[in-house]
Amino acid sequence: MNKKPLQLKDYLLISFICVLFGVFYLFAVYAGGMFTGVLAPFGLGILGYEPFYGIWFMAPVFTLYIIRKPGIGILTEIIAAVIEVLLGNMFGVIVLVSGFIQGLGMELAFLRRKYADVTYYTTMLGAVLATVFSFVWTGFRSNYLALDGQIVAAIFCIRLLSALFFTGYLSKRLCDQLLSTGVVKARG
Secondary structure, three states: OOOOOOOHHHHHHHHHHHHHHHHHHHHHHHHHHHHHHHHHHHOOHHHOOHHHHHHHHOHHHHHHHHOOOOOHHHHHHHHHHHHHHHHOOOOOOHHHHHHHHHHHHHHHHHHHOOOOOOOHHHHHHHHHHHHHHHHHHHHHHHOHHHOOHHHHHHHHHHHHHHHHHHHHHHHHHHHHHHHHHOOOOOOO
8 A cells, every 4th residue: 555645646546537537527518418309209218328327437447556655546536526516517516425435346456456456357347346346326316226126237337347448457457558558667
C-alpha cells in the first residue's frame, strides 16, 4: 500500500482520469437513454441502462491501479460523477451517491489485496462488488420489490456481465497497456 502523500503529478492524474471518465459516463447515460427508448415498446425499457453499467465503474480502476492508495477510488468516482452532472447528466446529484457506492465496491476489492499486485482477480472482484452495491442501491431507489422477479434477475445479470467486461476485463487490459508504454508507473 502506498503511504506516501499525494504529489502534484498524482492530483493531475486523478483530475485527468475524472474528466475523461466524467465525459465517458455522460455518453453512457445518453446511450442508455437511447437504448431505453428502443426497448420501451417491448416493455423492457427498464433494462436500457444495464449494458452500460460497467462503464460507470471504470474510473476507480485506473486511479487505484496507478496510485494504489486507500480512498482514491471513491474520490475518483465521486469527482467523475460531479463532472458528469456538471456536463449535463439529467439524474442530478443523486449520481454522487451512486459514485460513492460504486467507488466503495472497487476500493474493497483493492483493499483485499492491500492495494498491491493488481490482477484480473482484483478487477473482477471489484466489478462484482460494484455491481452488488449498485444493484442494492438502485433496487432501493427504484423499488425493485415491485417488479417481476425475472426482470430483476435480468437487471442483475446484464449489469454484472457489463461490469465484468468493462470494469473487470477492459479496464485492467487498458491499464496494463498504459503502464507498458512507460508514460505512467504504478506507485504502490
